[in-house]
Amino acid sequence: MAREFSRSDRVASQFHKEIADLLRTEVRDPALGMITVSSVEVSKDLAVAKAYVSFLGAQEAPERCIKHLNEWVPQLRHLLGRRIRMRVLPELRFLHDDSIERGLRMDALIDSLHIPPNDTDDGSDPSE
Numbered sequence: 348m349a350r351e352f353s354r355s356d357r358v359a360s361q362f363h364k365e366i367a368d369l370l371r372t373e374v375r376d377p378a379l380g381m382i383t384v385s386s387v388e389v390s391k392d393l394a395v396a397k398a399y400v401s402f403l404g405a406q407e408a409p410e411r412c413i414k415h416l417n418e419w420v421p422q423l424r425h426l427l428g429r430r431i432r433m434r435v436l437p438e439l440r441f442l443h444d445d446s447i448e449r450g451l452r453m454d455a456l457i458d459s460l461h462i463p464p465n466d467t468d469d470g471s472d473p474s475e
Contacts, residue, residue: 358437359389362396365430366439369423370400379412380404385444389437396437399444409443416441 352360367384374382381403388397402412420439428436 353391355389355391355393358393358431358433359387359396361431362389362398362427362437363387365427366398366423369426373423373426374416374419376415378406379415380406382416385446393433393435393437395440397440397442399442401444401447409445413441413443 363384363386366387370382370384379402383401383403385399385401387399389395400413400416402409405412407415417440420441424436424439427439
């Protein structure tokens, strides 16, 4: 009988919860703003965990925030090792998730479309 979720999916789910909690409680840097973990992907061999994050209210560019956040990786891996019982903890990498920005840009583009108002709002059919 096949399992519903693979082990890498279960590990990714647990990492998502723990990383989000650690970023909220341990990483207190006002330059990063509020950090949101949108998803975590773990390789099939459980060697690498990629955490996709976005920043709200960051004072620096996302690329610099990611670089700064990657400097926290050794401390975060140490804390993750205490919370998650695994023989070998995956290598942790932070990547910027720009889906929120892309969504906001798409929203702005849609809002910027000028749709002329319908002159016949009285309910009558304009083709008549």
